[in-house]
Amino acid sequence: MIYLGLSTLTHAKTTSYLVPLHPYGYVDFLYLCNRFKGPKNQDLTRNYEGPTYQKISQTFMAYIEPAPLVDKENPFEAMMSRFHTASQILGLEDEVYNVLKTPAKQVIVSLPVTMDDGSIRVFEGYRVIHSTILGPSKGGIRFDPHVNLDEVKALAAWMTWKCAVVDIPYGGGKGGVTCNPREMSAGEIERLMRSYTQAMMDVFGPDQDIPAPDMGTGPREMAWLMDQYSRNKGMTVAAVVTGKPIVMGGSLGRTEATGRGVMVSTLAAMEKLKINPYKATCAVQGFGNVGSWAARLLSERGLKVVAISDISGAYYNENGIDIDAAIAYRDKNKGSLEGYADVQKIAGADLLTLPVDVLVPAATEDVITNSNAGKIQAKLIVEGANGPTSSKADKIIYEKGISVVPDILANAGGVTVSYFEWVQNRLGYKWTAERVNRRSDRIMKDAFDNVYKTAVQYKVSLRIAAYMVAIDKVAKTYKFRGGY
Numbered sequence: 096m097i098y099l100g101l102s103t104l105t106h107a108k109t110t111s112y113l114v115p116l117h118p119y120g121y122v123d124f125l126y127l128c129n130r131f132k133g134p135k136n137q138d139l140t141r142n143y144e145g146p147t148y149q150k151i152s153q154t155f156m157a158y159i160e161p162a163p164l165v166d167k168e169n170p171f172e173a174m175m176s177r178f179h180t181a182s183q184i185l186g187l188e189d190e191v192y193n194v195l196k197t198p199a200k201q202v203i204v205s206l207p208v209t210m211d212d213g214s215i216r217v218f219e220g221y222r223v224i225h226s227t228i229l230g231p232s233k234g235g236i237r238f239d240p241h242v243n244l245d246e247v248k249a250l251a252a253w254m255t256w257k258c259a260v261v262d263i264p265y266g267g268g269k270g271g272v273t274c275n276p277r278e279m280s281a282g283e284i285e286r287l288m289r290s291y292t293q294a295m296m297d298v299f300g301p302d303q304d305i306p307a308p309d310m311g312t313g314p315r316e317m318a319w320l321m322d323q324y325s326r327n328k329g330m331t332v333a334a335v336v337t338g339k340p341i342v343m344g345g346s347l348g349r350t351e352a353t354g355r356g357v358m359v360s361t362l363a364a365m366e367k368l369k370i371n372p373y374k375a376t377c378a379v380q381g382f383g384n385v386g387s388w389a390a391r392l393l394s395e396r397g398l399k400v401v402a403i404s405d406i407s408g409a410y411y412n413e414n415g416i417d418i419d420a421a422i423a424y425r426d427k428n429k430g431s432l433e434g435y436a437d438v439q440k441i442a443g444a445d446l447l448t449l450p451v452d453v454l455v456p457a458a459t460e461d462v463i464t465n466s467n468a469g470k471i472q473a474k475l476i477v478e479g480a481n482g483p484t485s486s487k488a489d490k491i492i493y494e495k496g497i498s499v500v501p502d503i504l505a506n507a508g509g510v511t512v513s514y515f516e517w518v519q520n521r522l523g524y525k526w527t528a529e530r531v532n533r534r535s536d537r538i539m540k541d542a543f544d545n546v547y548k549t550a551v552q553y554k555v556s557l558r559i560a561a562y563m564v565a566i567d568k569v570a571k572t573y574k575f576r577g578g579y
Contacts (some may be wrong), residue, residue: 100453121475132153170249170460178252181562184340184553191570193254194578198248199266201223204294206272210285217366218274220291222298225267228573231302232268233258234508235309235338236291236316238284242271246460253481254510255504259565263514268304270295276311288316292323299324299336302523307513308338318343334520337513346516348531352390354457355532356508357479359539360500361393361453364475364557367473367547368498376451378402378473380409380443381458382432385479385506387422389455394418398453402446407433407448456483463488471497478502493556497564503565504546511535 097384141328141573145230175196182192206218221244224232237247247269255267256482276284298304299320308317317339321562324335333344341347348355365372377398379390390400399415405425410432417437424435447454447463454463457479462470468488476492478484484492484499492499512535519525550560 099137114196127357138550158544164567168503169245171245171252172481173461173482174249174252176486177489177558177562178566179560181566183571184358184555184559185563185567187566187570190578191220191573194568194573195226195566198223199227199249200223200298201244202295202298203244204291206287206290206294207281208290210283212244218272218287218290220270220272220294221247222270222295222304223247223249223268224298225269226255226264226302227303227562228569228576229255229259229266230264231266231300232304232309233263233513234268234270235307236310236320237269237271237309238274238276238287239271240273240275242273247271250481253503255569256562256565257507257510260504260546260561261507261511261538263511263538264566265510265514266304268306269309270306270524274311281315282532284316284318287318288312289323292320293327296324296327299335301332301517305334305513305517306336307510314338314340314345321497334517337516339516343455344520346512346519346531347528348535349512349516350384351388351392352512352535353385353479353509354472355392355535356511356539357455357457357477357505358386358391358392358396359508359536360505360543361398361455361475361477362396363540363543363547364477364498364500368475370452370474373397375399375453376401377453377455378446378449378451379455379457379479380404380446380462380483381456381480382421382425383457386455387418387425388463389457389477389479391422393453393455400513402441402449403432404443404446404458405432407431409441409443409495410438411441411446412438453477455479459483461485463492467489468492469495470493473497476500479503481506489556489558499558500543501557501561504542504557504561507542508535508539512537528565 179198202222204220206220207215208218209215214248222497234251251269254269258265258267271286276286299306306320317336321333321339321343325331338349339345356484362372375398377393377400379386382403390403394400400418401413401415402409402411403416403421404410421432421435425432428434447467450472452474454473454476459480460482463484465485465487468491472571474497476497478501481502512531515526515531546557546561549564550557553560
C-alpha cells in the first residue's frame with residue numbers, strides 16, 4: 096500500500112526496521128516531522144537526507160508490518176518453523192507443502208467509524224483465510240491495539256491445524272481490528288463491529304467463513320455481527336457466527352469450552368506421566384475466560400492451584416487458592432484480581448518458574464522464551480493460550496524433559512463447541528449442556544491419544560506430533576480433492 100499526498104495526511108502507522116525501536120502507533124504527521132526535526136511541508140522523499148529521512152520516508156511512503164520486538168518472535172515465522180519440521184518428518188511433497196504454507200486469502204480493510212464526539216476515526220481490519228480444504232474456514236475476531244497481519248496469518252494457520260487435529264470439518268481463518276476496546280464506548284465498539292461485518296460481507300457466510308469471539312470481543316459483539324449480516328441477507332442467519340448469546344442460538348457449554356478442553360488435556364497428559372491429580376500442584380497464568388475456567392475445573396478434579404495471575408500481577412498461596420472465591424472477587428472488582436486477600440503478590444514472570452507439577456499459560460503469546468525456558472520447573476505445560484511458547488524455547492523445554500500439550504490441541508475445546516453450535520444452528524435443534532460436554536470431552540481425549548501415539552511412534556515432542564497429525568489430515572484431503 097503506497098501513501099501519496101504527504102501534506103494532506105493526518106495520521107499514519109509508523110514503524111522503523113533500521114533500529115530496534117518500538118512502533119510509534121498512530122501519530123500526527125506534523126508532530127512526527129517536529130519529532131525528527133524535519134520541515135513540515137518539505138518533500139521528504141527528495142530534499143531531506145540522512146537517517147531521519149530514511150525513517151520518515153519508510154514510515155510514510157510504504158505500508159510495513161510492525162517489526163517484532165527484539166525479545167519477541169514473529170508469530171507467523173514461529174508457526175512456520177514448526178510446520179516445516181513436521182512436514183519434513185512426514186516427507187510432505189513440495190506441491191502440498193507450498194499450498195499449505197500459504198494463506199488462501201488475505202483481506203485488509205479500512206473502517207471509518209463515527210466516534211461519540213462526532214469525529215471519524217479510520218481503523219484497519221483484517222481477515223485471513225488460511226485454508227478451506229477441510230471445510231469452511233473458522234476463526235475468531237480480535238479487537239486489540241497490537242493486531243497486525245503477521246499475527247492474524249499465524250492465528251489463521253493455527254486454526255487450520257487446530258480443527259484438523261481434533262477432526263472437525265473446518266479450515267482455518269482469523270480476523271482482527273487494530274483498536275483498543277478498553278478506551279471505546281459500547282456504541283463505538285458496536286459501530287466498529289458493524290462496519291467490519293459490512294466490509295466482510297463477501298467473506299463471511301455459514302458455508303464460507305464462520306467467525307467467533309477472540310481477545311477483546313465476546314457474545315455481545317457476535318450478536319451485532321449476526322444482526323448486521325442478517326440485515327444484509329434479509330433473513331436471520333444464525334449459523335454465520337458462533338459464540339453468540341444463548342438466546343440468539345449460542346450453545347450451552349460454549350463459555351467454559353476452551354478451559355474445559357485444557358482440563359481434559361491436562362488430565363490425559365497427567366495419566367500418561369503418572370502424576371496423581373490429588374497430589375499435584377498447578378499454576379495458571381491468565382485469569383480471563385480460559386484461565387479461570389481451567390483453574391476452576393482442575394481444582395474441582397483434585398489439583399491444588401497455588402498461583403494465578405492477570406494483568407495486575409501474580410498471586411501465590413502455597414496452600415492453594417480458592418478459585419471460586421477468586422473468580423467472585425474478580426467479577427466484583429471490575430475484572431481485576433488487584434487487592435485479592437489471603438495470597439502473596441509476586442511478579443508475573445515469577446509464576447512461570449514456580450516449582451509446580453503443571454503450568455498452564457493461558458494469557459497471551461510468547462511468554463515462555465529462550466530467556467526463561469531454562470528456569471521452568473513444571474513437569475507438564477498445557478498451553479491454554481495461542482502460541483505462549485516461542486519456537487526458540489521448544490528445544491530447551493524438550494531437552495529438559497518437560498512435556499508440553501501444545502496450543503493447537505490443548506485449547507481446541509473452544510472450536511469444538513463452536514462447531515457444535517454451528518451444527519445446532521443448521522439443525523434448528525438445541526443440545527443439552529450434558530450432551531455438549533460429553534461429546535466435547537470425547538473428542539478432546541481421542542485427539543490427545545492420537546497425538547500421543549504419534550509422538551511415541553516418531554519419537555518427537557507432542558507439539559510436533561500434533562502438527563504431524565493435522566498436516567497429514569489436510570494433505571491427504573488436498574490430494575483427494577486435487578489441485579489445478
